[in-house]
Amino acid sequence: MFFKVTQLNKSFGDKKLLKNISFTADRGDIISFVGPSGVGKTTLLKIIAGLEQPDSGDISFASGHNDKNPAVMVFQNFMLFPNMTVYDNIAFGLRAAKTGKKLIDEKVCEMLDCFQIRDKKEQYPRALSAGQQQRVAIARAMVIAPSVLLLDEPFANLDKNLKAETASFIHNTQKKFGTTTIAVMHDQEEAFRMSDKIGVMLDGKLVQFDTVDRIYHAPISIKAASFLGQVNMLCPKAVDKIFIKEPLDFTTHQYYFRAEAATISCNPRGEWKIMEIIFFGANISYYIKNDNLGFYVNSLDSHFKKGDVVDLAINKILKESLH
Numbered sequence: 212m213f214f215k216v217t218q219l220n221k222s223f224g225d226k227k228l229l230k231n232i233s234f235t236a237d238r239g240d241i242i243s244f245v246g247p248s249g250v251g252k253t254t255l256l257k258i259i260a261g262l263e264q265p266d267s268g269d270i271s272f273a274s275g276h277n278d279k280n281p282a283v284m285v286f287q288n289f290m291l292f293p294n295m296t297v298y299d300n301i302a303f304g305l306r307a308a309k310t311g312k313k314l315i316d317e318k319v320c321e322m323l324d325c326f327q328i329r330d331k332k333e334q335y336p337r338a339l340s341a342g343q344q345q346r347v348a349i350a351r352a353m354v355i356a357p358s359v360l361l362l363d364e365p366f367a368n369l370d371k372n373l374k375a376e377t378a379s380f381i382h383n384t385q386k387k388f389g390t391t392t393i394a395v396m397h398d399q400e401e402a403f404r405m406s407d408k409i410g411v412m413l414d415g416k417l418v419q420f421d422t423v424d425r426i427y428h429a430p431i432s433i434k435a436a437s438f439l440g441q442v443n444m445l446c447p448k449a450v451d452k453i454f455i456k457e458p459l460d461f462t463t464h465q466y467y468f469r470a471e472a473a474t475i476s477c478n479p480r481g482e483w484k485i486m487e488i489i490f491f492g493a494n495i496s497y498y499i500k501n502d503n504l505g506f507y508v509n510s511l512d513s514h515f516k517k518g519d520v521v522d523l524a525i526n527k528i529l530k531e532s533l534h
C-alpha cells in the first residue's frame with residue numbers, strides 16, 4: 212500500500228457531498244473514479260491535491276514518497292501558461308524549485324521525448340491541438356516527479372478517436388514512470404482502457420472500488436452496473452422465454468444482464484421480435500420485444516433485420532440480493 216484515503220467527508224453548506232470515502236492504492240496503480248455529474252469527483256481530487264480541506268478524514272502515504280510534491284493535479288482545461296513556450300511550461304516547476312539549468316534541460320527533454328512533443332518545444336500553447344496541450348500539461352506535472360498524479364476529466368476536451376488513443380498513451384507512460392495516477396471522468400470506455408482499478412461513486416459514496424475486471428463482471432449493485440453500460444432487468448415472466456443455464460430465485464435476488472452478455476439467433480418460432488436496430492459501427496444494439504417485455508441486446512452481428520423473430524440466450528446473469 213502506497214497511498215491511503217480514510218473516511219473522507221466533505222459538505223458544502225448543508226449539502227453532504229462526500230460520505231466516508233476510503234480507498235488505497237499501490238505504487239504505480241492507475242485508478243479512475245467514475246460517477247454522475249455533481250457526485251463530487253473533482254472535489255475528491257482537490258482534497259487529495261490539498262486544494263480543498265475535508266471536514267474529516269485522512270490522506271496518508273507510505274514512506275519513500277515525494278514530500279515536496281506529494282500530489283499534483285492536471286486540470287480539465289490544462290491551465291498552461293499562454294505566454295510561455297512548451298519547453299518553458301514544462302520547465303516551470305523545476306525553475307520554481309531552483310533546479311540547476313543542466314538538470315532542468317535533461318528532465319524537460321526526457322519529458323518532451325516521452326510525451327512525443329519534442330518538435331513543439333518552441334511553440335506556444337495556442338498553436339497546439341487539444342491532445343498536444345494535454346500532453347504538455349501532464350508532462351509539466353510529471354517532470355517534478357509527484358508521488359501521485361491527479362487527472363481531472365483527462366478526456367473531456369478530446370474527440371472520440373483521441374480519447375481512446377490518449378487513454379492508452381496515459382496508461383503506457385504512467386506504467387513506464389511507475390507513478391500512481393488517480394483520474395476522475397465520465398467516460399466509461401476510457402476508464403476501462405486506462406485503469407487498473409475503478410471506483411464507482413454514487414450519491415456521495417464510493418459504492419465499489421475494485422479491479423476493472425471485477426467492476427465489469429461482478430458489479431456490487433444494479434445501479435453501479437448501469438453506470439458502466441446498459442443493463443436489462445429480468446422478471447419471472449421473461450425467464451421461460453429465454454435460454455438461461457442457471458436456476459433463478461426471484462424471492463432472494465434481483466437478476467439482470469448486460470446488453471452485450473446476451474445473444475440472439477434467428478428462429479421463426481422464437482419468442483422475441485426485433486423492434487429497433489441502432490447502429491454504433493462495430494457494435495449494433497437490437498431492441499427486442501415480447502408483449503410488454505423488452506430488452507436491449509448488443510451484438511457484433513449485423514445480419515439481423517427489423518421484424519426478425521429470434522431466440523434469446525443470456526450468457527452471464529448478474530444478481531443483487533434482495534436482503
Ligand SMILES: Nc1ncnc2c1ncn2[C@@H]1O[C@H](COP(=O)(O)OP(=O)(O)OP(=O)(O)O)[C@@H](O)[C@H]1O
Pocket residue numbers: 223228246247248249250251252253254255
Ligand atoms: N467550493 C465550492 N463551494 C460550494 N459548492 C461547491 C464547491 N465546489 C464544488 N461544489 C459543489 O459540489 C458539487 C460537486 O462538484 P464536483 O465538481 O466535485 O462534482 P463532479 O462529480 O466532479 O461533477 P462533474 O462530473 O460535473 O465535473 C457540485 O454541486 C458543486 O456545485
